[in-house]
Amino acid sequence: xxxxxxxxxxxxxxxxxxxxxxxxxxxxxxxxxxxxxxxxxxxxxxxxxxxxxxxxxxxxxxxxxxxxxxxxxxxxxxxxxxxxxxxxxxxxxxxxxxxxxxxxxxxxxxxxxxxxxxxxxxxxxxxxxxxxxxxxxxxxxxxxxxxxxxxxxxxxxxxxxxxxxxxxxxxxxxxxxxxxxxxxxxxxxxxxxxxxxxxxxxxxxxxxxxxxxxxxxxxxxxxxxxxxxxxxxxxxxxxxxxxxxxxxxxxxxx
Amino acid sequence: xxxxxxxxxxxxxxxxxxxxxxxxxxxxxxxxxxxxxxxxxxxxxxxxxxxxxxxxxxxxxxxxxxxxxxxxxxxxxxxxxxxxxxxxxxxxxxxxxxxxxxxxxxxxxxxxxxxxxxxxxxxxxxxxxxxxxxxxxxxxxxxxxxxxxxxxxxxxxxxxxxxxxxxxxxxxxxxxxxxxxxxxxxxxxxxxxxxxxxxxxxxxxxxxxxxxxxxxxxxxxxxxxxxxxxxxxxxxxxxxxxxxxxxxxxxxxxxxxxxxxxxxxxxxxxxxxxxxxxxxxxxxxxxxxxxxxxxxxxxxxxxxxxxxxxxxxxxxxxxxxxxxxxxxxxxxxxxxxxxxxxxxxxxxxxxxxxxxxxxxxxxxxxxxxxxxxxxxxxxxxxxxxxxxxxxxxxxxxxxxxxxxx
Numbered sequence: 001x002x003x004x005x006x007x008x009x010x011x012x013x014x015x016x017x018x019x020x021x022x023x024x025x026x027x028x029x030x031x032x033x034x035x036x037x038x039x040x041x042x043x044x045x046x047x048x049x050x051x052x053x054x055x056x057x058x059x060x061x062x063x064x065x066x067x068x069x070x071x072x073x074x075x076x077x078x079x080x081x082x083x084x085x086x087x088x089x090x091x092x093x094x095x096x097x098x099x100x101x102x103x104x105x106x107x108x109x110x111x112x113x114x115x116x117x118x119x120x121x122x123x124x125x126x127x128x129x130x131x132x133x134x135x136x137x138x139x140x141x142x143x144x145x146x147x148x149x150x151x152x153x154x155x156x157x158x159x160x161x162x163x164x165x166x167x168x169x170x171x172x173x174x175x176x177x178x179x180x181x182x183x184x185x186x187x188x189x190x191x192x193x194x195x196x197x198x199x200x201x202x203x204x205x206x207x208x209x210x211x212x213x214x215x216x217x218x219x220x221x222x223x224x225x226x227x228x229x230x231x232x233x234x235x236x237x238x239x240x241x242x243x244x245x246x247x248x249x250x251x252x253x254x
Numbered sequence: 255x256x257x258x259x260x261x262x263x264x265x266x267x268x269x270x271x272x273x274x275x276x277x278x279x280x281x282x283x284x285x286x287x288x289x290x291x292x293x294x295x296x297x298x299x300x301x302x303x304x305x306x307x308x309x310x311x312x313x314x315x316x317x318x319x320x321x322x323x324x325x326x327x328x329x330x331x332x333x334x335x336x337x338x339x340x341x342x343x344x345x346x347x348x349x350x351x352x353x354x355x356x357x358x359x360x361x362x363x364x365x366x367x368x369x370x371x372x373x374x375x376x377x378x379x380x381x382x383x384x385x386x387x388x389x390x391x392x393x394x395x396x397x398x399x400x401x402x403x404x405x406x407x408x409x410x411x412x413x414x415x416x417x418x419x420x421x422x423x424x425x426x427x428x429x430x431x432x433x434x435x436x437x438x439x440x441x442x443x444x445x446x447x448x449x450x451x452x453x454x455x456x457x458x459x460x461x462x463x464x465x466x467x468x469x470x471x472x473x474x475x476x477x478x479x480x481x482x483x484x485x486x487x488x489x490x491x492x493x494x495x496x497x498x499x500x501x502x503x504x505x506x507x508x509x510x511x512x513x514x515x516x517x518x519x520x521x522x523x524x525x526x527x528x529x530x531x532x533x534x535x536x537x538x539x540x541x542x543x544x545x546x547x548x549x550x551x552x553x554x555x556x557x558x559x560x561x562x563x564x565x566x567x568x569x570x571x572x573x574x575x576x577x578x579x580x581x582x583x584x585x586x587x588x589x590x591x592x593x594x595x596x597x598x599x600x601x602x603x604x605x606x607x608x609x610x611x612x613x614x615x616x617x618x619x620x621x622x623x624x625x626x627x628x629x630x631x632x633x634x635x636x637x638x639x640x641x642x643x644x645x646x647x648x649x650x651x652x653x654x655x656x657x658x659x
Contacts, residue, residue: 052653055572057656058653081577081579082574084571084572084573090572090573096656097569098566100270109570109573110573110574112256112575113573113579
């Protein structure tokens with residue numbers, strides 16, 4: 001197994017006027033290929049900041065970050081954009097799909113910006129990704145015609161389409177009801193079983209139980225790193241959950 | 255990024271806000287439309303002036319006597335070395351580049367004929383006069399070389415004279431008296447209309463040059479001469495030939511100034527057209543201001559659009575769009591928007607041009623070059639005014655953009 005994520009003493013400081021806020025105080029983290037890690041912590045623990053660093057959306061104030069064996073410190077904006085494009089798939093809490101744009105086109109989006117042209121058949125790749133998340137029959141629907149769960153599936157398909165080294169999910173179930181949340185977790189578990197590395201940020205302990213490893217953060221530091229014993233298998237949990245019929249099925253459309 | 259995708263995305267986002275896109279383009283629509291229509295009106299009047307001057311005659315040269323100089327002393331306007339009929343005959347005989355040369359003996363007088371009388375201009379001319387002026391007869395015939403030699407008392411009258419003296423009958427063969435000298439009408443000129451200065455060219459009586467000079471006016475000097483070059487490209491050569499012949503006739507030594515002036519039609523056309531050209535420029539630049547205002551409208555809306563779509567920009571950045579990709583997105587949108595406006599503006603301009611041509615006195619002449627230019631300018635306006643908002647969008651920080659509500 002190779003190491004996908006490796007950080008050495010990663011720090012991030014924000015200057016708020018004269019006050020310096022230490023959001024990350026030295027993170028040493030290593031994630032291997034095929035892991036399913038959840039990063040837990042209360043608000044302000046620094047988990048979102050860490051997520052932004054890992055996703056190359058933000059640059060650390062200090063420390064080193066190796067992604068997929070590549071040192072990604074001190075790169076230009078364009079280089080960060082290309083890394084996001086080719087190595088990382090994002091799934092956000094608010095889905096972040098383009099409005100009035102079909103599921104298919106949303107999934108194709110990362111491929112438009114792919115300068116390496118690793119994926120020659122844009123349409124085929126996008127269709128394939130949508131099939132993997134079980135939305136082959138809804139490719140021409142727009143976000144406002146889909147339920148929250150379906151929108152999040154589209155977002156997962158978009159994250160998958162570029163064959164990234166890692167999928168980063170920031171509170172992916174935060175806007176979903178419990179049943180739909182488990183459905184999405186089932187999808188992540190399925191993808192993880194296929195060998196895809198998943199890093200998930202959440203503040204809900206219940207959600208973290210579906211991952212294989214939990215990293216606990218507090219005040220900008222890692223305070224716990226444990227393997228989940230008896231992890232929950234979403235597919236087994238689903239039938240036991242009370243199903244909410246007609247309408248309320250995660251209709252959050254933010 | 256593939257251009258097809260960029261264009262598709264731009265058109266899509268324009269169509270998402272149809273009404274707003276239309277209102278944004280409206281500035282460009284009006285601007286482009288106004289520029290084309292205004293320039294078309296300017297060029298239409300240029301064209302009309304040129305046509306009126308062309309109607310004066312084909313490849314025409316006018317030879318005026320000018321003041322002479324004696325030892326460097328200009329002797330003023332009264333000291334003309336005036337032309338005689340002998341000058342005209344010499345030119346007629348020796349010129350090889352002129353299709354026709356005519357003396358003009360200008361006079362005026364009271365004409366009595368039919369049941370009334372009329373005061374008009376009387377021109378003594380040579381048989382080639384009508385050819386030089388490209389002026390056909392309506393009826394009857396024109397006088398000949400023989401009439402000129404014989405100082406025949408024959409006359410050809412213009413339409414205005416005909417209408418005043420013989421409103422209801424054919425005047426050919428009728429007798430009139432010009433300053434108490436009896437003339438026979440042998441022809442009637444077709445209608446020529448006004449000259450560029452607004453003078454009624456049909457208010458005229460033509461008679462042989464000799465007749466007017468010797469029988470009506472008295473004296474030996476003619477007023478001026480008209481000639482026509484054998485073709486348009488020979489106008490310059492004909493002018494030089496006539497200059498040489500006339501200097502010879504007037505025994506002007508080399509180095510001395512001409513005592514005459516030859517004007518060609520191109521010069522006259524140019525003088526009149528330059529006034530219309532200034533009008534075109536003026537109208538065009540006023541209209542260009544509205545195009546500028548239209549551009550500012552595009553910038554305004556694009557800035558609003560960037561703020562509104564901050565989250566979309568964040569998503570695009572997160573999935574790997576480079577700064578330049580976002581720049582291209584917004585720039586393309588601005589350019590497409592203004593080009594669409596340009597196209598609609600061109601369509602409207604053609605419509606307005608048709609309306610002007612059919613229902614008003616104005617002539618609108620739409621040249622394809624102006625249309626191409628206006629279209630190009632509208633694209634340039636899109637680039638110019640779209641750049642700042644696009645740059646602003648491209649500079650956004652992905653995290654902030656994603657958090658934007």
